[in-house]
C-alpha cells in the first residue's frame with residue numbers, strides 16, 4: 001500500500017517510486033521527451049490527470065497530459081513542433097506525428113476582482129467563460145475536477161504527489177469532486193457529465209456529496225455550447241462503457257438534457273421499443289469497441305432517433321394532413337432541428353443518418369430491380385443492421401423482412417434473381433386479388 005507522509009513544506013502527500021506501480025516503460029516516449037526538455041530548461045513539469053489515474057488502476061491511458069509552470073509562450077519557444085490552442089483554456093499541443101502531447105500551464109485561483117478581465121471570465125450563473133489565470137501546482141491541483149484526477153508524477157525522482165486525497169479515493173473506488181460540488185458544477189456544468197462518465201468507465205461509486213446536487217443542477221447543461229455537448233456525448237456513449245453510462249445519465253436526469261427529442265417520447269407514452277433500441281445499440285457498440293471493431297456515431301444516433309422520428313411522422317400525418325413519405329421527411333427535419341440546437345450532431349453525420357432512415361422504408365419494397373439497387377447503396381449494411389435491431393425488438397412482419405435481406409445479401413447472384421422472381425410472383429398474385 002502507499003505511504004501517506006505529508007510533505008513537510010507543502011500540502012501534498014508524496015509517494016516514492018518504490019511505493020507505486022507506475023513504471024517509465026508504460027509512459028509514452030514522447031511524453032517523457034517533453035518532460036525531460038521542460039525540466040532541462042529549468043521548468044517544473046509533471047504528468048497529470050487521466051494517465052496517472054489509469055496507470056495506477058492498471059489500465060492503458062488514452063493520452064498523456066503534462067502540466068508545467070512554463071507559460072504557453074515559453075513552451076512554444078522550447079518546442080518547434082508546438083501549436084497553441086483553446087480560448088477558454090489556453091494549451092500547448094506538442095505534435096509528434098499522430099500523437100499529440102497536451103501541455104497546460106498550472107491554473108491559478110480565481111480572484112473575483114480578476115474575473116471579468118481578459119484572463120478570466122464568469123457568467124451570471126457562475127460559469128467560467130475563460131480560465132487563463134496561471135498559478136502554482138497547489139492551485140492547479142484544486143482547480144482540477146476530481147481527486148483521482150489531481151495526481152502528479154515527476155520525472156526528477158519518479159515520485160507521485162497527491163494534493164487532494166486522490167490515492168485514498170482511488171483505493172476506495174470513489175468519484176469525488178474537489179471543493180464544493182455546487183460551486184464546481186456551476187463553474188462548469190460539463191463536470192456533471194464527467195462524474196457519471198468516470199463512475200461508469202472506472203466502475204466506481206459517486207461520493208454522496210458529489211452525487212447530491214446533480215439532479216437539481218442538470219438543467220445548467222442548457223448553457224453549454226451545442227458543439228461541446230456533441231463532443232462530450234461521444235465520450236459518454238462511444239468509448240466502451242456506453243450502456244453503463246446511459247443508465248447513470250438517466251438516473252441523474254442528465255439524459256433528458258442531452259437528448260430532448262428522445263426524452264419527449266419517453267415521457268409522453270413510455271415507448272418501450274425506444275428504451276429497448278437505445279439499450280441494444282449501446283450494448284452492441286460496447287461489444288464492438290471491446291473487440292476492436294470500428295464504430296460510427298451516425299449508426300448509434302440513427303438508432304437513438306428512429307422511434308422519435310416515426311412518432312413525429314405520425315403526428316405530422318394527422319396534424320398536417322400529409323402523406324406518410326412527405327411527413328417522414330418533415331419529421332426528420334423537425335427532430336434533427338430540435339436536437340441539434342442542444343447537441344450539435346454535425347452535418348456529415350446527419351446526412352448518413354438520413355440515408356439509413358430512408359433505407360428503412362425502401363427496404364420494404366423489393367420487387368423488380370429495387371432490391372438490387374438497395375444492395376448497391378453504400379449505406380446498405382448500416383441500414384440492414386438497424387432493420388435487424390428493429391426486427392428483434394418489434395418482432396412480427398419485420399422478422400420476415402430482416403430474414404429475407406439477410407439471405408439476399410449473402411447468397412449468390414443467381415439465387416438473388418430467383419428470390420426476387422418469387423417475390424414478384426406473390427406481389428402479382430396479391431395485386432390480382
Ligand code: ATP
Nearest residue numbers: 049050051062063065143144145149150188190191
Ligand atoms: P480520459 O482522457 O481518460 O477521458 P482524463 O481525466 O484524462 O480522462 P481529460 O478530459 O483528458 O480527462 O482531462 C485531463 C485532466 O484535466 C483531467 O484529469 C482533469 O484533471 C482536468 N480536467 C478536464 N476537464 C476538466 C473540467 N471540466 N474541470 C476541471 N478539470 C478538468
Ligand code: MG
Nearest residue numbers: 050051063065
Ligand atoms: Mg486525458
